[in-house]
Amino acid sequence: MNKKRLERDIQDGWYFFIDIVGSSNPNLSISSQLEKISIIRNLIASYLSTLGNTEIYKSFTGDGMLIVFLDYTSPLELSIFIHKKIREHNESALENEKIYVRIGIGYGSFLSFRDGVHKEFAPWGHELVLARRIMDIARPNQILLTDFAYQKIKNDYLFDRNMYGSSLHDKGKIMLKHHNELENVYSFYKMDEFGNNSDVEFSIDLKPIIQYQKFDETFITPIQEFCEARFATILEKFKDLTNPSKGLEIGLLSTGLIYQVLFENGDDYISATYLPPGEYWDLQNSAPLNLLSHQEKSLRKLDNTKLINNHYRFLIMEKEKLDADIKGNQNSSLLFIKWHSENNVNLFFISSSEIDSILIKYPKIVHNVGLGFWNGKYVLQFGPIMEYINRKDPNHPLLRRRFWLHAVGTETYNQSKNFFSELVDLALSKKLTKVDHNYYNSVINGQ
DSSP states (O other): OOHHHHHTTOOEEEEEEEEETTTTOTTSOHHHHHHHHHHHHHHHHHHHHHTTSOOSEEEEETTEEEEEESSSHHHHHHHHHHHHHHHHHHHHSOGGGOOOEEEEEEEEEOEEEOOSSSSSOEEEOHHHHHHHHHHHHOOTTEEEEEHHHHHHHHHHHHTTSOSOGGGEEEEEEEOOTTOSSOEEEEEEOBTTTBOOOSOOOOOOOOHHHHHHTTOOGGGHHHHHHHHHHHHHHHHHHHHHHTOTTTOEEEEGGGHHHHHHHHHHHOOOEEEEESSOHHHHHHHHHHSSSOHHHHHHHHHHHSOGGGTTTTOEEEEESOHHHHHHHHHHTHHHHHHHHHHHHHTTOEEEEEOHHHHHHHHTTOTTSOTTOEEEEETTTEEEEEOOOEEEOOSSOTTSOEEEEEEEEEETTSHHHHHHHHHHHHHHHHHHTTOSEEOSHHHHHHHHTTO
């Protein structure tokens, strides 16, 4: 151990984290657990001695270890050495005696401090923590590297300074514990020699929730696995939802959940729809979770001073269609108008011909597609409602709708923001007709 170098506060280091998969399994005897730990510790000690103990820090914590080196060759070669030895061990070991490890390797600056446990100065830094985090998500016998570590090794590889670059594989971006941004992660792998190039594993720890619901212990693992499988399905659907060229078509009765999560994470809302008031109200109230209820909850969270003249809904249709709907669906139309009045949401209508002259400037906004815009967050495009034959109940067709969700900063979001700014300016300059109780009464009374 070279303590002097650490005491001189070396600023950059290569971090090697390792732990044994399942070593604390309660189904294993204590002696079996300790045997696995002993084998790995001895392998590491053997390798370090061949290097002349050039590591600048090492720390054992149960079945895990942190070692800090000054170069990347040492952690990479140590990983290869350990994998070679445990492969040999596992060939003749019984199933419960086999050893699998997870390794995380990082590179970056650190500060030294006395942790009150070890005699040596202990290193600490962002990249060190990151290396630990990626080790935690590694699969059995997987070697993962942080982005900084990868870039350093790959750059040297491009200049023929090492041969490791050909064994580095991009595993994409992942979310790590306590990190607000996605992190790039890479796998160190060579077929039949070392590493595991499987996709990085994600997990959702639902055990506390399952136990709180007082399920039998027997069901904890099946419920956990079921939820993880459903979570993977949800992620795929969300990819479709945020894919501009695809979108996500779902049953109308299921759309409430989309509105719920969007309103819970975004407050300032403005929308445009091609549905007339009566049809809109009847449709929303036939669903178990409807847009208006979630918008109302969102409005209640806001400061009352921000409600007036800041929230709008625009009805896109000809005056004849609007008036016919009000006359034909008097109760529903009145309730729809009353909702907007009570919640301080300004309701205006604009003719289809007028909207077309505006939309020509915004090619990302599809004609005949409604818009829900959460300022500073995202914009949701929703297509026309489609009817499909219900084989189980032919008298009640299945209603479905396609949605597209675009994040703030995208071209669709930017164009939608400008589009609504134009509509609001038209409303404020009294160039659009407000749909309120006065308008309703004038239509009903034939004025």
